Amino acid sequence: MTYQTLAEANATTLAKVFIYVSNNSPLFIPALLGFFFGIVMLGSYFSQIRTRGQGDFWGCFAVASFCSFVLSLVLSWIPNLIPIYYVIVTLILSFVSVGILLTQNRDNF
Amino acid sequence: MVDMKSLVIGGILLGLFAFASLSVMYISLTDNNPNSTLLTESALNKTFYSLNSTLMSQRNQSANQYQNGTLMDNPETSFGGLVMKSVVGATNLFTGFFSSIFILITDLAEKEIGIPPLITTVFFTILTVLIIFLGWRLYRSGQ
Numbered sequence: 001m002t003y004q005t006l007a008e009a010n011a012t013t014l015a016k017v018f019i020y021v022s023n024n025s026p027l028f029i030p031a032l033l034g035f036f037f038g039i040v041m042l043g044s045y046f047s048q049i050r051t052r053g054q055g056d057f058w059g060c061f062a063v064a065s066f067c068s069f070v071l072s073l074v075l076s077w078i079p080n081l082i083p084i085y086y087v088i089v090t091l092i093l094s095f096v097s098v099g100i101l102l103t104q105n106r107d108n109f
Numbered sequence: 110m111v112d113m114k115s116l117v118i119g120g121i122l123l124g125l126f127a128f129a130s131l132s133v134m135y136i137s138l139t140d141n142n143p144n145s146t147l148l149t150e151s152a153l154n155k156t157f158y159s160l161n162s163t164l165m166s167q168r169n170q171s172a173n174q175y176q177n178g179t180l181m182d183n184p185e186t187s188f189g190g191l192v193m194k195s196v197v198g199a200t201n202l203f204t205g206f207f208s209s210i211f212i213l214i215t216d217l218a219e220k221e222i223g224i225p226p227l228i229t230t231v232f233f234t235i236l237t238v239l240i241i242f243l244g245w246r247l248y249r250s251g252q
Contacts, residue, residue: 073134077141084147088221091130092214098126099210102119103111 015078022081029075029082033068033090040064058104062097069094113247116240117203124206127213128160152220156213163205167198211236 009020022028041064048055069090075082131153138145147153215229 069130073137076145076147077137079142079144084145084150085221087147088150088153088217091134092217092222094130095123095127095210095214099119099123102122103116104119 019081036071037064037068040067058101062101065094065097113243120203120207127210131157152216156209159209167202
């Protein structure tokens with residue numbers, strides 16, 4: 001299989017480079033969102049454990065899912081870069097995680 | 110263990126969060142990428158319209174109550190009116206928000222992710238039974 005080159009794709013701007021990468025490797029966008037989600041969630045969770053001795057898992061999960069939704073929304077501003085499937089998945093994830101966070105008994109925090 | 114108070118307050122806050130998220134999404138997409146198919150997604154549009162109409166009706170109701178209770182020369186007062194109207198308003202807000210968001214999540218999960226309708230129906234049934242039991246516990250023990 002031969003890959004399309006940057007010159008063939010006429011990738012002259014940063015947005016076109018991103019579109020070129022996502023067209024040639026469809027896993028690029030979900031991997032980007034997944035890594036971003038994992039970094040934000042694990043970073044904030046272990047930061048809480050280090051500073052307070054106790055981590056709020058659902059709080060960090062909600063923050064990470066909302067940040068992923070914002071990132072996917074910003075990526076969707078560029079035409080043809082991200083399928084709306086990923087924006088909708090991150091939107092559902094943020095609603096579910098915020099719903100779990102808000103309906104918990106939070107007497108321990 | 111979740112109690113009825115947390116569920117109602119969390120449901121209302123979740124509705125406000127969903128309304129704010131969808132508003133930001135529509136405004137930013139209209140400004141930056143008006144041809145996006147997210148703007149024409151029927152499930153999102155339906156939910157946003159439902160949340161908006163619930164909030165608008167609550168705002169009009171509150172404005173009317175404020176006018177009747179404070180601005181009139183002879184304010185209309187009724188026995189228990191404040192308590193009953195507050196409870197009814199909060200319950201309407203909770204049910205409107207909760208049903209809108211639940212329908213959005215199940216619609217999108219079925220259409221976009223491909224989750225079978227049987228699973229969402231079972232989940233909806235469990236949630237309904239849970240809310241009925243929580244309402245019963247609120248009536249019996251006040252929690």
